[in-house]
Amino acid sequence: MSFKGAKLVWHNGQMIPWKEATVHVMTHALHYGSSVFEGIRVYKTSKGLKTFRLTDHIQRLFNSALIYRIEIPYEQLTLVEVCKKVILANELMKGAYIRPIVFRGLGNVGLVPKENDPINVSIAAWEWGPYLGANALEKGVDVCVSSWQRVAPNTLPALAKAGGNYLSSQLISAEAKRLGFAEGIALDTNGMVSEGAGENLFIIRDKQIYTPPSASSILTGITRDSVMQLASQLNLKVREELIPREMLYLADEAFFTGTAVEITPIRSVDRIKIGQGHRGPITKQLQDIFFGLFNGDTEDNHGWLEDLDENLADSTSHI
Numbered sequence: 107m108s109f110k111g112a113k114l115v116w117h118n119g120q121m122i123p124w125k126e127a128t129v130h131v132m133t134h135a136l137h138y139g140s141s142v143f144e145g146i147r148v149y150k151t152s153k154g155l156k157t158f159r160l161t162d163h164i165q166r167l168f169n170s171a172l173i174y175r176i177e178i179p180y181e182q183l184t185l186v187e188v189c190k191k192v193i194l195a196n197e198l199m200k201g202a203y204i205r206p207i208v209f210r211g212l213g214n215v216g217l218v219p220k221e222n223d224p225i226n227v228s229i230a231a232w233e234w235g236p237y238l239g240a241n242a243l244e245k246g247v248d249v250c251v252s253s254w255q256r257v258a259p260n261t262l263p264a265l266a267k268a269g270g271n272y273l274s275s276q277l278i279s280a281e282a283k284r285l286g287f288a289e290g291i292a293l294d295t296n297g298m299v300s301e302g303a304g305e306n307l308f309i310i311r312d313k314q315i316y317t318p319p320s321a322s323s324i325l326t327g328i329t330r331d332s333v334m335q336l337a338s339q340l341n342l343k344v345r346e347e348l349i350p351r352e353m354l355y356l357a358d359e360a361f362f363t364g365t366a367v368e369i370t371p372i373r374s375v376d377r378i379k380i381g382q383g384h385r386g387p388i389t390k391q392l393q394d395i396f397f398g399l400f401n402g403d404t405e406d407n408h409g410w411l412e413d414l415d416e417n418l419a420d421s422t423s424h425i
Contacts, residue, residue: 111202112232114195116188121195127228134210134219139270141209142170145365148193148202148231148414152402155199156411159328161186163365164206166328170266171208178208179225190414192231203234203366209269237366238288243393246373246385247288247362249302251351252278256292256300256323264323271325272304279303289362291354291375294323299349305362305370306330308344309354310388316353319346329363335408336395342388359386369393 115127135141144163149156164185171178178185189204196202206229213223238247254277257264262271274292282290282303291307294300299318301307306327308317315337320326334344354360358381360372369392371385380386385393398404399411 109230110233111196111198112230113197114192116192116195116229118226118228121192124230127230129209129226130212132215133212133226134214134223135269137215138210138217139268139273140174140176140219141207141269142167142174142176142267143205143207143269144267146189146204146206147365147368148198148204149400149411150199150201151400151411153411155193155201155414156400157190157193157204157414158365158399159332159410160189160204160412162328162410164189166267167206167208170268173263173266174268176208176210176225178227180227185227185229186412188229189231190412192229193414196231198231198233200233202231204229204231207269234366236368236370237364238362238370242288242370243368244371244385246371246383248286248374248377249289249291249372250282250285250287250376251354252281252290252292252303254278254281254290254292256294258295259321259323264325265320267325275303293351294318296348297351298322299351299354300324302362302364302367305364305367308333308361308363309349309357310359310386311353311357313358313388315342315344315388316347316349317344318349322348327364329365329368332410333363333369333392333396336404337392339407340391340395342391354380357381359389361389361392369396 114121144167146163147158208227211224211226214220278290278292292300300322301324354375355378360380362370371389373383395404
């Protein structure tokens, strides 16, 4: 992929050129996956540039770090401000994707880090379109059920958005693409539906919306939560229930959610057509109310959209 518009990265309190945002080969996170991160969208709205649920994302970043006993050396509010600063410093005024990452740096080479080993914090941003392709939001995508399962409870914590957890996602997504699909869906260790490689999953059957519960080894996504709240505004009930694999094939509609994929319809699973084989009416309703937050058609009743303060645009100052 191309990191379009990326010129500067905030690293440990200082804005530095993109090409200088490097780490030592003995960085702990490279060897052991000891990082936590987030993905946040910035939209060009009818009322200017807005971040989407930025504060909630940073809160989850701190929650993930807590699970892995990583002490982030900055306050949450500071990192919220830095995310906005990075957008302005890179002049990403058409919208963007923000990637904050916290990782264990160059210190003890052993598996268990020492208390005084450095914790690094970096925040980058760039322009990023639809994750699964330009036409995916309208036409949907073809997916498969992966042979790789999600991690079992009490192995890796699925509620943490941690770098090491995504080794599982790489296997799921790579297998799907190798077989000619856009993405893969994983089952949990009990054989029930979990989530996509990097996306939460919803299905619709008989006008009822279903999504796997947190106990199905999913990351409880912020876009997932947003869709559930927006569905309530449409008087649509979402049921968090265990979903057997075959229910995917019997669905009238299905879709992925996530910061990268937003709300992407699924048109087939394992070459079995879902519904009419294209975006269904309830999926479109949810897309309309979701994207309406950014074009002005949907009132932001939850305070999800946050302004960017142009006074943060001075990229030479430290935070």
